[in-house]
Amino acid sequence: AQKITQTQPGMFVQEKEAVTLDCTYDTSDPSYGLFWYKQPSSGEMIFLIYQGSYDQQNATEGRYSLNFQKARKSANLVISASQLGDSAMYFCAMSLGNYKLSFGAGTTVTVRA
Amino acid sequence: SQTIHQWPATLVQPVGSPLSLECTVEGTSNPNLYWYRQAAGRGLQLLFYSVGIGQISSEVPQNLSASRPQDRQFILSSKKLLLSDSGFYLCAWSHDRGDEQYFGPGTRLTVT
Numbered sequence: 557a558q559k560i561t562q563t564q565p566g567m568f569v570q571e572k573e574a575v576t577l578d579c580t581y582d583t584s585d586p587s588y589g590l591f592w593y594k595q596p597s598s599g600e601m602i603f604l605i606y607q608g609s610y611d612q613q614n615a616t617e618g619r620y621s622l623n624f625q626k627a628r629k630s631a632n633l634v635i636s637a638s639q640l641g642d643s644a645m646y647f648c649a650m651s652l653g654n655y656k657l658s659f660g661a662g663t664t665v666t667v668r669a
Numbered sequence: 670s671q672t673i674h675q676w677p678a679t680l681v682q683p684v685g686s687p688l689s690l691e692c693t694v695e696g697t698s699n700p701n702l703y704w705y706r707q708a709a710g711r712g713l714q715l716l717f718y719s720v721g722i723g724q725i726s727s728e729v730p731q732n733l734s735a736s737r738p739q740d741r742q743f744i745l746s747s748k749k750l751l752l753s754d755s756g757f758y759l760c761a762w763s764h765d766r767g768d769e770q771y772f773g774p775g776t777r778l779t780v781t
Contacts, residue, residue, distance in 0.1 A: 560712075589767055599757060601713070601772035647712060653767040655701060655720070656728065659712035 559583075560648050560660035568666050569638045576623070577633040577663050579648030589651045590631040592622065595662070596644040604646075607631055635665075643667045671696035675760050675773035682780055688733075688747040690776050692760030695741065700762040702743040703770060704735055707757040719743060720766075755780045 559582040569575040581590065592604040607615045607622045615622045623632040635642055648660040672695045682688060694700050701720050705713040715728045717735035725735050732751050736744045743760055757777050761770040 591769055593772075599759075599775045599777070601759060601761070603769045603771060606769050651767050655703070655718045655726070655766045656715055657703075657713075657770055661712050662710075 560650050560658055562648055562660035562663050564663045565661075566664040566666070568668060569635075569642075571640060571667055571669050572637055574634060574636045575638055575665060577635070577646050577648075577665070579631045579633065579660060581629050581631060581648075581650050583629075583650065583652065585652050587653055589653070590622070590624070591649040591651070591657065592620070592631075592633045593647045593649060593659075594642075594644045595647060601647070605633070638665075638667045640667050640669060671762070671771065673760060673762055673771060673773040675758075675776055677776060678774065679777045680779070682750050682778065684752055684780055685749045688745070688750050688754070688778070690745040690758055690760075690778075692743040692745075692773055693741055694743075694762045697762070697764070698740060700741065700764065701766065702737060703761040703763070704743065704745050705759045705761065705772075707759060707775075709756075713759065717745070750780045752780050754778065 561580045588609045590607045594602045605615050605617045605620045607624045614624050619636045621634045643666050645662045645664050647662045649657045674693050703718045704716040707713050719737040733747050759775045760773040763770045
């Protein structure tokens with residue numbers, strides 16, 4: 557069974573600094589997708605970034621980048637130039653190409669002014 | 670552009686009462702539809718998914734059921750709510766399996 561681990565329950569970051577959120581995954585399937593979502597206090601899950609297991613380059617979307625280290629089975633999210641609006645819970649998720657997204661427990665990020 | 674709606678936004682129901690949560694998607698056709706539940710401070714648990722009208726797959730046996738009467742409508746129901754049904758319910762859609770899923774605003778359910 558696939559498993560997603562996020563070991564950081566909460567993090568503080570100073571405004572304008574970068575923050576890295578850790579995510580490790582466990583699967584024996586060679587084909588999979590990795591996702592990051594942001595959940596602000598309003599509750600809505602916002603899709604941020606996607607990385608496919610066969611993608612050669614790390615995914616980037618604006619201030620978000622995914623540090624994909626396949627051999628280590630890690631898919632860390634890097635948020636650059638943090639803003640106050642980045643304060644939220646962040647979830648890592650994995651799909652094996654079926655209909656199921658398996659989510660980690662999440663990491664709460666608090667951006668300080 | 671595609672949008673996904675859920676209602677109601679919040680709901681307080683007594684134990685043993687029925688439940689009906691509705692989700693609709695606009696701006697796309699033949700979406701895959703999903704129902705998730707999130708306990709307080711936890712990750713999401715997939716409850717049901719649907720690949721077409723009338724087609725429902727259950728991931729977790731429980732007190733809930735789902736139906737898809739129209740292409741872009743997904744309903745989560747219960748005949749008799751339990752205290753353990755309390756939580757945050759999120760509906761989502763995707764173009765295809767394995768794709769990113771887009772979530773609605775969610776329904777916060779409290780069973781008293």
